[in-house]
Amino acid sequence: MHTPIRRPRAAAAAAALATALTLTACSAGEPAALGDPETPSEPVELRMTVWTADENHLALFQEIGDAYAEENPELVSGVTFETVPFEDYTTTLTTQLAGxxxxxxxxxxxxxxxxxxxxxxxxxxxxxLESAEGYDVDDLVPSTLELWQDGDGLYAYPFSNSPFGVFVNTDQISAAGQENPADLVASGEWTFDAARDIAAATAEDSGKQGLVVRDFDxxxxxxxxxxxxxxxAAPWSEDGTQCTFTDPEMVxxxxxxxxxxFDDGAMPGPGTTADFFAGDAAMTxxxxxxxxxxxxxxxxxxxPLPAGPAGQQNVIGQAGIGVFxxxxxxxxxxxxxxxxxxxANAEKLATYFPPPRASLLDAGTLSAANPLLSEEQLQTVVVDGIEGAVTKPxxxxxxxxxxTVRAQLDAMWTEDADVAAVLDETCAVIQPLLEE
Amino acid sequence: MAAAASVPVPRGPAAESPVSKATPVSKAVRRDWAVGYTMVAPVVLGALAFVVLPLGMVVWYSLHEWNVLAGTFTFAGTANYERLLADPGLADSLLASLWFSIGLVVLNITLALLLAVLLDQKLPGTTTFRTFFFSPVVVSLVAWTIVWSFLLQADGGINGFLSTLGLEGPNWLRHETTAMLSVIVVQVFKNVGLNMILFLAALQGVPVELQEAARLDGAGAWRRFRSITLPMISPTILLVSIITIVGSLEVFAQIDVLTGGGPGNSTTVLVYYLYQQAFRFNEFGYASAIAVLLFVIVLVLTLLQWQSRKRWVFHEV
Amino acid sequence: MKSEVMPPAGGNHPGAERSGGRPGAERPGATAPGAQNEPSMILGGPRQDRPPPDRPHVSRAGLRARRRWARGSLIALLLLLSIPFVFPTWWMATSSLKPMSEILQAVPTVWPQDPTFEAYGQVFALQPFAQQYWNSLYIAAVVTIGTMLVAAMAGYAFARIRFPGANALFVLVLAGLLVPSEVTIVPLFRIVNSLGLIDTHWPLIVIPVLGAPAVLAVFIMRQFFLALPVELEEAGRMDGLGRWGIFWRIALPLSRSALGAVAIFTFLKSWNLYLEPIVYLSSKDNFTLPQALTQYVDAYGGPMWNVQLAATTLTVLPVLAVFLVAQRQFVQGLAHTGLKG
Known part of the structure; x- marks a missing residue:
């Protein structure tokens, strides 16, 4: 910096600059493998950022953290759990990293x-994890770990595995004289087409919305x-290098x-947000x-999710815990x-978050955590849903x-849009990003 | 306090006229200077520490490739600036910013002036109306924007109201022009109260005698407004428009909640773009280059406005 | 000849479309359909209400009737204009009495179907809300007082004292007005972090008082002191006051109105500060209100709207009440400031 700074300030400013500008670039590239923790010269204070503000969650975390601190007084003096609002979570995390x-x-x-x-x-x-006593890494369901691995390394623990399912408003559906979707599930006819027809008919009858893909908006x-x-269908190839928005399945x-x-009115159009849980839609x-x-x-x-032309595929949403x-x-x-x-602790956490451990994935354990759901629902949607599930792209x-895709797809959400052409254009635009 | 009878009290705007170096400076004057330096010291030091230093750091970052996640920070020369020139997304966002700022400033100032004039009529209930118009200023931005996002939906409150009049409203947040307009209007309603108060104060500062004299000369109300009131409050208009333009470049939460930058990229204004680059794409170096650009733009705009004031601002104090 | 000042009956939409970009438009109401051209009411405050002497043709009664009509129309216009300003706030306050499902209805309800104050109880049960309220209040108060003091001194010196480099320093300070907070948040965080002040209230107090947010205040104070007649200070000088004495005993008391403007700007800014507290603070007991509002979420990060809105209402109403009481003084105060460029 060559900005002239007044003399008396120069020293202080330079000092602040020096500390502030010093960026440790050492951790780039291959992450160091971790071993047994060497006992630090004095116990450290650990900090974990979370986005939940639920006091029950935080109380449980604190309980586990305090127990750990008590058992390992030479390692840590305490663990704090810092709630960052979900909306600003990544911003804050990034600022803390950058800062x-x-x-x-x-x-x-x-x-x-x-x-x-x-x-x-x-x-x-x-x-x-492998060297931790009694940890039993093999108990972790492989499909839950996929997202968090790179080569042999595992970079975060997927503490929450919440499957996607379809909530249906049976009041609205029966009022519209439609078949109960649960019966279709039983008879193996629970398909996206069936769901669309029920949704369209129910929406017509109720004057509300049909099928809402929540959070899509x-x-x-x-x-x-x-x-x-x-x-x-998938937006890009498995290795992430080829755009597949133009593949026939996706189109x-x-x-x-x-x-x-736009034709059936089975799903809400753009600019219409319907909240299923407020009774605004037949299913979500x-x-x-x-x-x-x-x-x-x-x-x-x-x-469970309906079947498409290629069969039924379970999808889960995850959240992981990592160490920086x-x-x-x-x-x-x-x-x-x-x-x-x-x-032991995973079982406690399972009260709130469906765990990645096979041994804990049974309807009995989970029903304590989800009092609103029947054991049958838990079995079909959660337990079966986590096995073999994929994540969002x-x-x-x-x-x-x-x-970029969001901006491109905006062109598709009009009544007379040419879907194939929009997807062609989307691939043209994102292909360079895939290769970056 | 020690008697210092000879403290010079300058006439006129002191800061405008530089001290001639040739004049010998008396001890009393020097003491007065010392007082001056002491008085401005907090803000000057503050500006150095919390404005100039961070800006300098941003310039420094902009010369680097900085991936926050990976913790890499490598010197990249002017690469980020070269990228600026070739980035079509940036051009789009500059254009969006331009429309946003123009729309916001024009609407905001027009409405603020209209409200101020209406409230200057000493009508019954003025106090209440003043509070009404001012109230959004104190409401949390997030709550404000969320209510409007409900109202602006395709089947939301506004179109519901329009349909009772037999009109079919557009899908406000999903068409490029109406989306931008919506963001602007929501922002105007939120903040116009403050500008209205400034104008109201300025209007009340216009000497009644001038108005009376013009009226006796047979000048109509509009003519009086144009020839007397507007020139008299033009300094306030300048101040308000500077504040509004600078503020318009900082809009973020509104766009995030209402449109997410879409449809397409039509509402991705510069600050939103910067925010995306820095905090969503982790491109801190590039985001810093955009920040530098943003600063230069604001600086130039403000200087232009300040320079042009002599042409349209009636009196400089 | 009928004077232009004479309002034709039914003038109701004075200059609704008067935009700054069309200075030549003689008939400002013409662009608004249905609006009569009645410009005179624009400026027809009481000080202009006395009928000028040269108005022989219109009877007093007719004039009064017309004026009443015009006033009625203006009030109707104001009422109409109020809707977009008041409705969201109204919705916010009343929605805090609604259950979640009613809040999320696409077409908002004007009054809760089944009002309940439950959310207000939860506001205090879920978080140390009272403590957070106090944090916001004291931070805003300290920032406001600090800014008033710092800005008054700097504004006075920049306006009155002809020290060398004053112009350059003023421009340096003004630069702060031009820097969006998103631009400097990362470097500021690094500075605060290197000083070990993360999760303290220091950055929320010191940076606003000395940094970019204070610049507008300095600017306002400087403009005020520029407009203040120098003669007022002469007397103090005669009495043997030094520069500090003049500032403290004469200039500062005279600047009450400008200080009032600075106070309300500064208080609001600090009260509503959002990004900075989220970045700097991490423990709930240190949170400020806008940040605390984001913490009312359910187990999965979804907002508990009714509780958030109840808490928001609690943060907005006191400020509005203060404004309602103090606004007359505030506006008049501003009117006498040198807020003139």
Whole structure:
């Protein structure tokens, strides 16, 4: 900086600059593997950022954290859980990282997983978890770990695995004289076409909306994957290098969504937000954890995702906990994470978050956590839903892709749009981003 | 206080006329200078520490490739600035910013002036109306925007109201022009109260005698407004428009809640674009280059406005 | 000849479309359909209400009737204009008495179907809301007083004292007006962090008082002192007051009105500050109100609207009440400031 600074200030300003500008670039590239935590010279204070503000959650976390601190007084003096509002979570996390004050551990959003995993921001947990006594890494359901792995490394623990299902408003559906979707599930006829017909007829009858893909709102298009997975469609190839929006499955699935919206009125159009839980819609595709929003003002049921032309595909939404390599004590933090997610503690956490452990995934254990759901619903939607489930589309460059695709797809959400042409254009625009 | 009978009290705007170096400076004058430096010291030091230093750091960041997640920070020379020039997204957002700022400033100032004039009529209930118009200023931005996002939906309150009049309203947030208009109007309603108060105060500062004299000369009300009131309050208009333009470049939450930058990229204004680059795409170096650009734009705009004041601002104090 | 000042009956839409961009438009109401051209009412405050002497043709009674008509129309216009300003606030306050499902209805209800105060209880049960209220209040108060003091001194010096470099320093300070907070949040965070002041209230107090947010206040104070007649200070000088004495005993007391403007600007800004507290503060006991509002979420991060709106209402109403009481003084105060460029 060559800005002339007044003399008396120069020293102080330079000092501040020096501290503020010093950026440690050491953690780039290969993340260091973690081993046994070396006992730090004095016990450290660990900090984990979370986006829940629920006092029950926080009380449970604190209980586990305090127990760990008591058992390991030479390692940690305490663990604090810092709530960051969900809306500003990544902003705040990024600012803390950029500002040189990263938390030791953090909840990581699913859609940012590949960016976090591949950037080297998170430490490899596998060695620590494998060496932790009684941890039983093999108990973790492989499909839940996929998103959080890179090669052999495991960079976050998927503490929450919430399957997508279909909530239906049986009051509205029976009032419209439609068949109960649960019967269709039983007879194996629960398909997207059937759901669309019921939704359209019910919406017509109720004057409200039919099928709502929750949180899509014509912005977060990745939520549509719960639909197009039934067609076997995907936005890009598995290795993330080729755009597949133009593949026939995807074009067909998107055309289906477009027509269900604009021709049949089975799905709400753009600019219309209908909240299923407020009784504004006949059915909604969302994570089962949203059951807590049901206030008993109407009769409802919870069903698995319908089948598409390519069969039925379960989808889960996840959240992970990772350890920042840029933190001050990644070894200690990883050791704490192993304890936080040990079989015993995982069972406690299962009260609120469907765990990734096969041994805990049974309707009996989960029903304590989800009093609103019957054991049958839990079995069909949650337990069966987690096995073999896929996640929403992700990519190392997801943030940019998400934004670019959103802007492109806007052209599709009009009545007379040429779906195939929009998807062609979308691929043309995002292909360079996929290759970045 | 020690008697310092000879403290010079300058006439006229002191800061405008530089001290001639040739004049010998007396001890009393020097003491007066010292008082001056002491008085401005807090804000000057504050500006250095909390404005100039951070800006300098942003310039420094803009010369680097900074991936916050990976913790990499490598010198990149002017690469980020070269990227600025070739970035079509940036051009779009500049255009969006331009429309947004123009729309906001014109609407905001017009409405603020209209409200101020109406409230200056000493009608019954003026106090209440003043509070009405001012109230959004104190309401939390997020709550304000959310209510409007409900109202602006395709089947929301506004179109419901229009349909009772037999009109079919557009899908406000989903068409490029109406989306931008909606964002502007929501923002105008939120903040116009403050500008209205400033105008109201300015109107009340216009000497009654001038108005009376013009009226006796047979000048109509509109003519009086144009020839007397407007020139008399033009300094306030300048101040208000500076504040509004600068403020218009900081709009963020409104766009995030209402349109998310769409449809297409039509409401992705510069600050929103900057925010995306920095906090969503983790491109801190590039975001810093955009920040530098933003600063230069605001600086130039403000200077232009300030320079042009002599042409249309009636009196400089 | 009928004077232009004479309002034709039924003038109701004075200059609704008068935009700054069309200075030549002689008939401002013409663009608004149905609006009569009645410009005179624009300026027809009481001070102009006395009929000028040269008005022989119209009877007093007719004039009064017309004026009553015009006033009625103006009030109707004001009422209409109020709707977009008041409805959202009204909705916010009443929705805090509604259950969640009613809040989320696409077409808002004007009055809750089944009002309940339950959400207000939860506001205090879920978080140390009283503590957070106090945090916001004291931070805003300290920032306001600090800014008034700092800005008054700087404004006075920039306006009155001819020290070398005054112009350059003023421009330097003004630069703060031009920097959006999104631009400097990361470097400021680094500075605050390197000083070890994360999760304290210091950055929320010191940066606004000394940094960019104070610049507008400095600007307002400088303009005020520029407009203040120098003669007022002469007397103090005669009495043997020094520069500080003149500032403290004469200039500062005279600037009450400008200080009032600065106070309300500053208080509101601090009261509504959002991004900075979220970035700087991490423990609930330290939170400020806008940040606390975001914490009323259910187990899955979804907002508890009724509780959020109840809390929002609690943060808005006191400020509105203060404004309602103090507005006359505030506006008049501003009117006498040198807020003139």
């Amino acid at each position: 040189g004050n990263p938390p030791d551990l953090a909840w990581v959003l699913e859609s940012y997983a590949p960016e976090f995993v591949s950037s080297g921001a998170l430490a490899d947990l596998r060695p620590v 014509y912005q977060l298009w990745e939520n549509l994957s719960t639909v197009w997975d039934g067609w076997g 067909e699935a998107m055309q289906w969504i477009h027509d269900a919206t 595709i969302t994570q089962i954890s949203r059951a807590s929003a049901l206030d008993g003002s109407f009769e409802w049921d919870l069903l 390599t840029q933190g001050e004590n990644p070894d200690v933090a990883a050791d704490f994470l192993a304890s936080f997610t040990s079989p 992700v990519h190392q460059n997801f943030a940019k892709l998400s934004e």
